[in-house]
Amino acid sequence: MYRYDEFDRTFVKERVAEFRSQVERRLDGSLSDDEFRPLRLMNGLYLQLHAYMLRVAIPYGTLSARQMRQLAMIADQWDKGYGHFTTRQNIQYNWPKLSDVPAILDALAEVEMHAIQTSGNCIRNVTADQFAGVAFDEVEDPRPTAELIRQWSSLHPEFTFLPRKFKIAVTGAAHDRAAIKAHDIGLRVLRHPDTQAIGYEVSVGGGLGRTPLIGKIIRAFLPRQDLLPYLEALMRVYNSEGRRDNKYKARVKILVHETGIEEIRKAVEEEFAVMDGPSIAADLKEVERIAAYFAPPAYETLPAASTSLQAALESNAIFARFVETNSFKHKVPGYRAITVSLKPIGGAPGDATSDEMRALADAADQFSFGELRVTHLQNIVLPYVKDDDLFALWSFLTDHGLATANIGLITDIVACPGMDYCALATARSIPIAQAIATKFADPDRQKLIGELGIKISGCINACGHHHIGHIGILGLEKSGEESYQITLGGDATETASIGERLGPGVTADAVPDTIERLVDIYLAERQADERFIDTYRRVGLERFKGAIHAVDA
Amino acid sequence: MPLMRNLSFVADSFRHLGDNEAIPASGDIIVPLARLEEAANRLASHKGKLGIHVPNTVKPASLTAHFNEVALISVAFPAFSDGRGFSIARRLRRNGFTGTLRATGPLISDQYAYAKACGFDEIDLPEALAARQTVDQWKKGASAISLSYQRGYARPSTILDRRRAAH
Numbered sequence: 001m002y003r004y005d006e007f008d009r010t011f012v013k014e015r016v017a018e019f020r021s022q023v024e025r026r027l028d029g030s031l032s033d034d035e036f037r038p039l040r041l042m043n044g045l046y047l048q049l050h051a052y053m054l055r056v057a058i059p060y061g062t063l064s065a066r067q068m069r070q071l072a073m074i075a076d077q078w079d080k081g082y083g084h085f086t087t088r089q090n091i092q093y094n095w096p097k098l099s100d101v102p103a104i105l106d107a108l109a110e111v112e113m114h115a116i117q118t119s120g121n122c123i124r125n126v127t128a129d130q131f132a133g134v135a136f137d138e139v140e141d142p143r144p145t146a147e148l149i150r151q152w153s154s155l156h157p158e159f160t161f162l163p164r165k166f167k168i169a170v171t172g173a174a175h176d177r178a179a180i181k182a183h184d185i186g187l188r189v190l191r192h193p194d195t196q197a198i199g200y201e202v203s204v205g206g207g208l209g210r211t212p213l214i215g216k217i218i219r220a221f222l223p224r225q226d227l228l229p230y231l232e233a234l235m236r237v238y239n240s241e242g243r244r245d246n247k248y249k250a251r252v253k254i255l256v257h258e259t260g261i262e263e264i265r266k267a268v269e270e271e272f273a274v275m276d277g278p279s280i281a282a283d284l285k286e287v288e289r290i291a292a293y294f295a296p297p298a299y300e301t302l303p304a305a306s307t308s309l310q311a312a313l314e315s316n317a318i319f320a321r322f323v324e325t326n327s328f329k330h331k332v333p334g335y336r337a338i339t340v341s342l343k344p345i346g347g348a349p350g351d352a353t354s355d356e357m358r359a360l361a362d363a364a365d366q367f368s369f370g371e372l373r374v375t376h377l378q379n380i381v382l383p384y385v386k387d388d389d390l391f392a393l394w395s396f397l398t399d400h401g402l403a404t405a406n407i408g409l410i411t412d413i414v415a416c417p418g419m420d421y422c423a424l425a426t427a428r429s430i431p432i433a434q435a436i437a438t439k440f441a442d443p444d445r446q447k448l449i450g451e452l453g454i455k456i457s458g459c460i461n462a463c464g465h466h467h468i469g470h471i472g473i474l475g476l477e478k479s480g481e482e483s484y485q486i487t488l489g490g491d492a493t494e495t496a497s498i499g500e501r502l503g504p505g506v507t508a509d510a511v512p513d514t515i516e517r518l519v520d521i522y523l524a525e526r527q528a529d530e531r532f533i534d535t536y537r538r539v540g541l542e543r544f545k546g547a548i549h550a551v552d553a
Numbered sequence: 554m555p556l557m558r559n560l561s562f563v564a565d566s567f568r569h570l571g572d573n574e575a576i577p578a579s580g581d582i583i584v585p586l587a588r589l590e591e592a593a594n595r596l597a598s599h600k601g602k603l604g605i606h607v608p609n610t611v612k613p614a615s616l617t618a619h620f621n622e623v624a625l626i627s628v629a630f631p632a633f634s635d636g637r638g639f640s641i642a643r644r645l646r647r648n649g650f651t652g653t654l655r656a657t658g659p660l661i662s663d664q665y666a667y668a669k670a671c672g673f674d675e676i677d678l679p680e681a682l683a684a685r686q687t688v689d690q691w692k693k694g695a696s697a698i699s700l701s702y703q704r705g706y707a708r709p710s711t712i713l714d715r716r717r718a719a720h
Binding site: 005007008010011014015017018021022025029030031032035038039121151152154155156157158159160161162228232236239240244274275276279280281282283285286289 | 633634635636637639640641643644647661663664666667670671685686687690693697698699700701702703704705706708712713715716717
């Protein structure tokens with residue numbers, strides 16, 4: 001994985017010192033509160049319901065075991081012994097004191113981490129496919145591209161005071177596991193159909209929030225060397241033309257929606273045409289320098305099938321269920337990527353205690369070349385596990401309560417922090433997730449239902465990505481009561497779609513039963529091995545409407 | 554208003570002309586964009602420099618034809634958090650403007666380096682803000698981050714170029 005050189009190290013150190021000075025200048029009155037607010041946000045520091053919240057960047061979700069241990073140390077020393085992994089592959093601490101934040105930033109810098117641009121109206125932490133570099137279906141590892149963009153977007157002189165936040169995601173595979181169409185800019189690495197040269201398909205204007213929109217393709221093929229100049233052109237058009245009169249209409253998705261993709265494409269291409277590309281682009285050597293950090297680890301040459309794994313699978317049904325559910329096909333024979341669920345039945349989705357973080361770091365050291373990934377579905381991936389080691393890993397995870405076998409299933413729920421933590425929330429999210437997971441706790445029933453993604457947001461800002469959940473749940477407040485609006489048919493992948501509203505909102509108590517009735521309708525209608533989303537698309541919304549009972553609303 | 558230039562507060566030779574004020578025979582003046590033509594027509598007989606003040610909704614390309622008439626372009630920053638002016642400066646410089654570029658509005662010392670990198674020469678600040686943020690703070694703000702990743706901006710060699718030079 002990427003390692004800082006002297007320049008990266010100095011840069012982050014200077015940024016920490018700058019933030020310390022910003023805190024001091026706020027305290028001595030040189031900076032007004034209005035001036036300080038965006039500055040602290042651009043360093044990941046929010047003022048939440050009960051306390052400050054610090055969001056730490058985990059660029060494209062890649063972490064070393066050493067970094068994970070440091071995150072655990074920070075949780076113990078300056079928080080309440082846990083952290084929350086987010087839908088943007090970051091980690092949030094919910095209880096730091098303002099005066100401790102510079103010390104936390106120092107501790108992060110020690111392990112080449114930071115909180116730069118995890119909030120604010122700037123280019124946010126770049127995300128990528130959690131199986132980057134190991135996925136069987138990959139054209140190219142997207143992380144070197146993501147790292148190049150991370151560096152380029154850091155303290156950008158022109159694009160740090162944008163109309164609104166700006167999120168970029170990169171995937172290197174045809175199957176989109178990075179939800180690129182739900183991002184302000186989505187990049188998909190691909191080969192040119194004629195020349196076979198590597199380049200990018202660029203989409204723009206995706207986003208969730210109040211106005212959910214799927215990104216549109218603005219450039220079908222962008223040659224690799226044009227990446228930074230083209231991004232600069234696109235950002236300049238957005239910085240100049242994006243609305244600033246209404247924060248709810250300030251994202252680039254609204255600009256694209258109101259202006260039209262053709263007009264925006266024309267404006268970006270005109271800007272791009274007059275730029276001096278080579279003076280802006282990273283040269284090939286820099287691209288290669290970054291890519292070298294993501295070279296494959298020292299894989300062993302292994303047979304495609306492991307006899308010890310086969311024996312263990314046959315003798316232990318619980319282990320077999322774990323392997324079936326939580327493993328992902330690797331590009332190297334004899335290896336798998338294993339997803340560790342942070343969604344135990346009854347737990348808070350995405351939360352990990354410091355003990356769990358250390359256990360994950362130990363597992364990574366022992367079984368996965370010391371590397372981990374955070375997924376946008378709030379789980380943790382061990383990307384390089386030998387088939388021969390799977391049973392030992394599972395036993396280790398079981399001992400630490402981390403062997404929940406529910407990846408992609410109905411209890412693998414994404415949820416924002418909701419009213420329990422967030423100042424913006426209008427309803428609770430975590431308790432709803434817990435109640436649904438408890439209702440569907442039976443592993444056999446989960447398996448029978450199959451792939452089904454539930455996503456819950458506690459307010460219209462949609463941090464829980466409910467619009468792109470197969471079943472989305474949005475918590476609102478209606479005359480003093482929580483009311484949950486359910487949407488069906490959302491999809492975060494290359495077949496991206498926004499969920500449709502099922503009907504009137506239901507009470508918190510009624511959510512689990514409503515979900516159960518939806519599942520029953522699906523099971524009754526399901527043909528062959530259709531997933532929930534497939535059945536939904538075939539039979540349509542109407543068939544599911546009976547799941548909402550009048551008494552629940 | 555206090556003018557920050559080269560990390561000092563300096564005297565401003567320019568004066569903003571009032572909306573109804575006649576164009577004087579001499580002196581460095583800044584007129585609003587709407588009066589550019591009127592002012593430019595008087596340029597031959599005017600003793601002093603001409604500047605224009607533009608809103609941050611201006612299309613920079615519309616100013617190119619006037620580059621040889623104006624010595625200064627003042628770009629409005631209605632709020633420090635409204636970054637449109639940075640892109641305007643960048644485009645004006647790219648389009649060949651070599652005169653003085655002034656940012657006019659409540660920028661903060663933390664933005665000094667950004668403003669310079671995008672092509673601004675000076676910042677015209679509101680009195681109250683200049684009173685709060687000392688020259689020392691502007692100096693610190695300018696040098697807080699000594700390195701940058703973005704190529705093509707008006708500042709010393711970037712991290713990317715230094716990496717290349719080191720190999």
